[in-house]
Amino acid sequence: MNESTQSSNTVWHHATVTRSRREALNGHKSAILWFTGLSGAGKSTLAHAVEEELFQKGCRTFVFDGDNVRHGLCGDLGFSAHDREENIRRVGEMAKLFIEAGVIALTAFISPFRADREKVRGLVPHGDFIEIYCRCPLEVCESRDVKGLYHRARAGEIKEFTGISSPYEAPENPELVVDTGTEPLATCVAQVVNHLLEHGIVTSR
Numbered sequence: 001m002n003e004s005t006q007s008s009n010t011v012w013h014h015a016t017v018t019r020s021r022r023e024a025l026n027g028h029k030s031a032i033l034w035f036t037g038l039s040g041a042g043k044s045t046l047a048h049a050v051e052e053e054l055f056q057k058g059c060r061t062f063v064f065d066g067d068n069v070r071h072g073l074c075g076d077l078g079f080s081a082h083d084r085e086e087n088i089r090r091v092g093e094m095a096k097l098f099i100e101a102g103v104i105a106l107t108a109f110i111s112p113f114r115a116d117r118e119k120v121r122g123l124v125p126h127g128d129f130i131e132i133y134c135r136c137p138l139e140v141c142e143s144r145d146v147k148g149l150y151h152r153a154r155a156g157e158i159k160e161f162t163g164i165s166s167p168y169e170a171p172e173n174p175e176l177v178v179d180t181g182t183e184p185l186a187t188c189v190a191q192v193v194n195h196l197l198e199h200g201i202v203t204s205r
Contacts, residue, residue, distance in 0.1 A: 019099070019102060022102030027203070029201045030060075030105070031104055031127075031196075032096075032105045032107065032120070033130050033132060034120065034131050034132060035108045035134055036117060036131065036133055036171065036174075037133060038134075039110055039150070039161075039163065040141030040150070041136035041181070042136060042180035042185075046180060046192070049189045050106060053189055053193055054104060054202065059202055060102060062103055062105055063106045063107075064095065064106070079159075079161075088111050088113075089119065089120075099124065110162050112166065112167060114171070117171070130195070131174040132174060132176045132177075133171045136179070136180045136181030137181050175195065176195050
């Protein structure tokens with residue numbers, strides 16, 4: 001959103017119920033867990049499995065799934081570079097609101113461009129954005145292609161498809177790398193949860 005589209009008649013309202021008070025009530029800190037990787041890398045599967053583990057620990061959580069968001073919040077967007085950028089911007093702003101609400105926000109998006117992910121990182125204080133790279137070889141992702149998207153992309157039926165006709169820029173310094181192409185789901189979940197424990201976001205209660 002550029003300056004010309006922003007209202008000049010808005011003032012930020014400071015609530016008395018703050019993020020820190022919500023975190024204290026919840027018994028854990030809030031954060032953005034940003035799962036990124038190729039289509040078929042297992043982002044959504046891992047995000048929902050981590051959420052289940054955290055939920056069992058009594059945490060307040062919510063998963064923003066790429067497909068689900070495009071049914072509503074981002075239903076007007078396509079897959080051009082500009083629309084991909086706007087898709088991630090909207091999700092980033094929404095996730096920022098969720099961590100203000102004291103929630104652990106888990107996002108599962110290809111988010112192929114480093115610059116877009118870094119913009120989201122810049123929206124929140126240091127340490128609140130945890131980039132989790134779901135590392136999975138392209139051939140493994142294609143073998144899991146239940147939607148047939150890779151096949152269609154290679155046939156030229158889907159334009160600007162990440163990994164085939166559009167680039168994926170892997171994270172250079174993510175907080176966590178999870179080998180979703182080789183490791184069992186339970187191992188990947190444990191890696192993520194252990195990271196949260198080690199950094200004091202959740203406790204071992």
